[in-house]
Amino acid sequence: MTRRFLWTGAALARATGGKLSQAFQVRGVSIDTRSLEPGDLFVALGGARDGHDFVGQAMAAGASGVLASRPVDAPHVRVADTFIALQSLALAARERAVDARRAAVTGSVGKTSVTQAVAAGLARAGRAHASVKSYNNHIGVPLTLARMPAETERAIFEIGMNHADEITPLSGMVRPHAVAITTVGPVHVENFPDGETGVARAKAEIFDGAAPGAVAVLNADNRWFGCLSARARARGLAVRSFGRAEGADARLLDFAVDAGRGVVRAEIDGRPLDLSLSQTGAHWGLNAMCVLLLLDALDVRREDGIGALSAFEALPGRGAESLVRLPGGGGFTLVDESYNANPISMAATIGSLGARRAEGRRILALTDMLELGEEAPRFHADLARPIADAGIDLVYCAGPLMKSLWDALPSTRRGGYAGQAPELASMIAGALRPGDLVMVKGSNGSRAGQVAQALRALDPRTEGAG
Template sequence: MPEALWTADEIAQAVGGQVAGDFAATGVSIDTRSVEQGDLFVPLVGARDGHDFVPQAVANGAAGVLAAQPVDAPAVMVEDTFKALEALGVAARERAPRCKRGAVTGSVGKTSVTRAVEAGLRLAGKAHASVKSYNNHIGVPLTLARMPRDTERAVFEIGMNHADEITPLSSFVQPHAVAITTVGPVHIENFPDGEAGVARAKAEIFAGLMPGGIAVLNADNRWFDYLKGEAEKVGATVWSFGEAQGATARLTGFTVEGERAVVSVDLRGETLTFPIRQTGVHWGPNSLCVLLMLEALDVPRETALAALAAFAPIEGRGAEKTVQIGGGAFTLVDESYNANPVSMQAALKTLGARKVAGRRIVVLTDMLELGEDSARFHAELAEPIAAANVDMVFLAGVHMKSLWEALPPTRRGGYAVVTEKLTAELAGAIRPGDVVMVKGSNGSRAGVLAGALAALDLGERV
């Protein structure tokens, strides 16, 4: 039986609650759909009151409930379950004083970098990390509350849509090292001064940095000097990565060799060359960010390099699939989880750099939260599409109409306002040897198109 993560008495002490039925929990969940045997179920109150789902949580195996109203289950009673979850997270952090904690944010790449850092931490010892993209005001305290007391190293993803969201999350984590992968025009409709506001919001990650902490920053980003200054205001040591002269980890080479790439770096005057299981050009600087974060969290160099060599692309973030169709197969590159102008250009550059037997086809859905400049950002993708020698473009969404109009007729594959209505035309156009990349914001349902293309696979049919 798994070791108890929390006893009822420990929970009550952590959150200032009252025990109403003894139990021990091996995990923490806020969603009945993912409750596992032995979990503490925390019913949050939002559009629906989570207390309505307590019977289902118990039926699914929950050992106890953190409740603000009477429930028919062992419970710890509190006034506010959300505040209690936050308090439980703080208690988990405090009871693991030797744990080195890292936090990652950025306009692009924070989930993939967090996952790669996690891979290194797990090779190095007892590690803990965010699952999925649990990076908001609920996900961060939940991730903390799930942290075992014997954790040696942990990494947390921290995200935001507005100003003043990252500050409290960084203060919860109190990281020893933080990374900002990059700053770009993402969520800018929520910032009156555009990208400058995004940069200020990302700099909030320094708010909780432990004394003597390390800030890992992108030396190639236009906001580097600003971020470096903000980090130094709190006494952080700044390590940088990128192609810029003077970077702590300076990228000197990135070569794609089949399904992997070889990265060359000047790391504080030392030359290193190492393989990674990623072919996206953005993984040159990303791998250096990971390398520096692992060093900051006391992971040995050889362990960090082994983790990078083994770390595979994540579903929806560059994972590839060979799809068998009549007459052969095509390659599906699934970038459907999210998109913004920065990541779109990086993905197109990567597609243009790879050798293909057939055609390069891109399938794009709307980039969201770009504000009044949305039409321009979409139309400007025509240039990197041309530079990547893309043969055919399929587009879906009201914002992508601006790109459709900017494309020459020779590249136009198909357009639909509603994503699902593009599926049949797209499926009918693909031929063996093609490389098809699907990318778009999560909210514009790019994943529907990626799923439809994956489902064409004749090799998986019985």
């Protein structure tokens, strides 16, 4: 389907205060020639790799025009600073989409999954716009806004941070009518002298840019709920809560796995609700509650929210499952949670693995959790308790920080230890049996994804693929 025009060159010039070289129109906005689509505007951002050096590649890939800060051999709008111009374009996009109700999501874990599940609900309700991938930083948020069509009715944005004072300007840019903080925990704590307290304060910055009358959706089970609720109300937001806690507006009563699907029993505003999810991770019970409250705040019918959640599939690296055939016959189930990791998400996924039925053994393959500061060894060693509680059969560890967990494990649970992630897959491969259930989790920087990729490649059907 042909994309509609998003911006004319003249509108781009007005929005950014730039000078138009010649008339052109664009259907999208891109900052990367590798993902640029024909008809896009290429924004030549500066940095370690100057985007102006890639203008030729952008035009060859089908770009219709360029936003540039120096002369280029292409239809363009010339501005003083392309990053500032991108921000100006984002604000112009927000102002021209006069009917759009916007929501923003942050949190120590789960923000991408919740954002994309909300996006699925918005798509059922009308003309929707959403963040792609994890475009949640000082570039990704304005880029997502700049891509928002004028006729948008509802939009959802993901906002991330790893330092204080990062969320406030992004919230002000989005000006959300609803916000959600999925949870707060010890993530990026090495960047906060006051630890988790600083993380909670930084997450609360999402309230700073909220539109008048906005709704804050908060996790009633999180120990920071009281502080966050008070901060939200002080900013004039109405608070809606989700969790297992008594009194939560969206209260999760039970989560189970049956016939390969997650089964949720809940109450929203005192009314019973049953959900069937394609997701089997136990954390999806709370995710679903958060999603439904956000959709309520954006005036999406409950039926659309339920339908979207029922059909929503796991994102790559965030719980996606596959049956991997073994060369000798039979196969094992791989649960890929390799996108990222922190103590909260680790405990949740370990618990989910323990709750799963398995024909064979439940096996964990873990790589280092990063950005945890001086307490990192303790956070890793402490995983031994949820592993024991979940009844995990074997644990494979890789990385210097995971050595602390390895040392804390009883010998009966030790599968193998490696200094680096790439060495781990071969250890696991040599021990696999048909019917085993294997979960891979770790931080991006510790290369957990390579372990998952190598395990998938054991399947004879992948030979010669790609």
